[in-house]
Amino acid sequence: MKYKLLCLFLILSSLLGYLEWGGNNHTFLFKAEAEIIFRLFSNPASVIHPFVILPLLGQMFLLITLFQRKPNKALVYIGIGGIGLLFVLMFFIGLISLNFKIVLSTIPFILFSVLTIVHFRKDY
Numbered sequence: 001m002k003y004k005l006l007c008l009f010l011i012l013s014s015l016l017g018y019l020e021w022g023g024n025n026h027t028f029l030f031k032a033e034a035e036i037i038f039r040l041f042s043n044p045a046s047v048i049h050p051f052v053i054l055p056l057l058g059q060m061f062l063l064i065t066l067f068q069r070k071p072n073k074a075l076v077y078i079g080i081g082g083i084g085l086l087f088v089l090m091f092f093i094g095l096i097s098l099n100f101k102i103v104l105s106t107i108p109f110i111l112f113s114v115l116t117i118v119h120f121r122k123d124y
Contacts, residue, residue, distance in 0.1 A: 003071045006116040007062050007079075013112050014059060014083045017090055018105035028105075051086055058082025073120055080113045 017029035036056070039047050047053075061079035065071035087106045094102030 003076075003116075003119070004066055006112065006119060007065045007071055007076060009112045010080065010083070010109065010116060011059055011062050011066075013108040014055070014087070016105055016108060017087060018101050019090070020099060020102060051089070054082040055086045056082075058084075076116065076120060080116065083109065084113055 015028070015030040015033070018026070019029070019032065020026040033056070036047050036052055058079040058081065061075045061082065065075050065079070068075075087109045090102055091106040091110065094100065094106065
């Protein structure tokens, strides 16, 4: 049960990422994902990018693990890796630009990722 909770916390914390870019634009990842999903059905070519597809696939893999009796270790690692690429990049961008809103929004996912990996390596 704790593995499913960890996977759920990974999914939820991946939705809390915060992005800012030029022209006073900003959004949370859950808003951006909703827009991406709508565009995926109307204009799929506009959302084909590795930093869009990989985190979405990572979330789907983690979502699949919630419905398994015993979460598949490989799916969890792939899910963390897919989402982690975006979050580590966001973390470093936040550090470089000294934007602590971005840095703080990535820390929950990174912490849950480390905690999940430690638990999976110890018990499986």
